[in-house]
Amino acid sequence: MFSKLEMLKKRYKEIEISFSNPDVMCDSKKIQILSKEYAKLNKIMLCFQSWNQCQKDIVDAKKMLFDSELRDSVVEILEEFYENRKILEEKLCFFLSLRNSKVKYGCFLEIRAASGGKEAALFANTLFRMYSRFSYIRGWKIEMLSNTCGEGGGYKEVVARISDKGSYDLLQFESGGHRVQRIPDTESQGRIHSSSCTVAVIPEIPCKLAKKIHLNDLRVDTFRSSGAGGQHVNTTDSAIRITHLPTGIVVECQDERSQHKNKAKALSMLSSKLYAKEKNRIKREESIKRKNLIGTGDRSDRIRTYNFPKKRITDHRLGLTLYCLEKIIEGKLETLIYPMIQKKKFG
Structure with a gap:
């Protein structure tokens, strides 16, 4: 991994030098290409610089371990440095995995x-807010496509779309069963209740990869949108x-006023679900043959x-327990997502 990072660092410096080259600066097309590459490398290099600084801090701190008066303090500081280095290495693994991904x-x-x-x-509702905050922090746009509200609040079901490239790369391992243990507001005796939700993350497939859908295989129903959205949305049959x-897959979309726009989004979601279903079928067959995969990521897990x-x-x-639930609920999911990507992609 670090040899690859050194190569990227060399390329990063080459691009920096090229920006001072008059011949390059006169070529607007070349400048545009280099600027895009530089921007992509910038995050990796900043993280790599932090890792190198952390390494230096560890070496310097170790030199002070021989001082008996400072030893206890230095040991505590070193523990912080080691933890920080681990986090930075997880980030670097993630950045490299994204860079090596052919399709985002x-x-x-x-x-x-x-x-x-x-x-x-x-x-x-808590989970949807968590993923919405995670998206907001990254500058992603998250669109709610459909929802069914619960009787006491929250959602029985909510479907959203994040169209930003790379969002699937980050969230793909969030699929599965999520269990909560907490005291409900309606609980008068202070007893902890357990409940659960399922999360599914499905890649949005480009048109060129999407499976051809025959109109004869579809049943299209229109209905009145529910929830917020203005008078027009709630009084016309714009939802699809x-x-x-053939598969029994059902998709809905109700976030647009236009029936045509809702239909287009619903068809996009259906294409992605059919693609994911086919990939899962192949994956299950391969899993049976090899019997050594980590897991299927099935929603029942x-x-x-x-x-x-x-x-x-x-x-x-991961066998990982953290005591920072509030931060994670507020969208700081990196501490769980990066190690999972590292485990799945790098072993």
């Missing part, structure tokens, strides 16, 4: 309340529900537990 997809995000009734619907008859009373979050795939 947007994605569809589906969150459904599972066991737990009203509390599960409220937890679905499409059923793919419980991947994470959120314990609110103890402010604890556990990722069962």
Whole structure:
């Protein structure tokens, strides 16, 4: 990994030098290409610089371990440096995996309340807010395509789209069962309840890769949109529900006023679901043959537990427990996402 980073560092410096070359500066097309490459390398190089500084700090701190008066303080400082280095290495692994990815997809995000009734619907709302905050921090646009509200608030089901390229690369391992342990507002005795939601992250497939859909295989229904959206949205049959008859896959879209726009988005979602279904079928067959995969990422698998009373979050795939639940709920998901990407892609 570090030999690759040194090569990128060399390329980064080459681009910097080329910006002072008059011949390059006169070529607007070349400047545009180099600027894009420089911007992509910039995040990696900043992270790599931080890693190198952390390495230097560790070496300098180790020199002070021989001082008996300072030893205890130095040991504590070194622990912080080691933890910081680990986080930076996880980020670097992630950046390199993104760079090596040939295709960067947007994605569809589906969150459904599972066991737990009203509390599960409220937890679905918490998860949707968490992913919305995560998207906002990255400057991604997240669109709610459809939702079904719970009786006591929250969502029985919510479907959203993040069209920004690379969003699927980051969120692909979020698919699975998410369990929550907390005291509901309706609980008078202070007892902790458990409920769960399922999350599915589906890549948004480009048209050239999408499976051809035959109109005869579709049943298209229109209905009145629900929820916020203005008077017009709630009083016209602009919402679209499409059923793919051969597979039974159903998709809905109700966020646009135009029926045609809703239909276009619903067809895009259907194409992605059919593509994902085919990929999962191939993956299952390969898994049976090899019998050594980490897991399927199936939605029925419980991947994470959120314990609110103890402010604890556990990722069962990583065997990782963190006591920073509030930060993660506010969208700071990197501490869970980066290690998972590293595990899946680098072993």
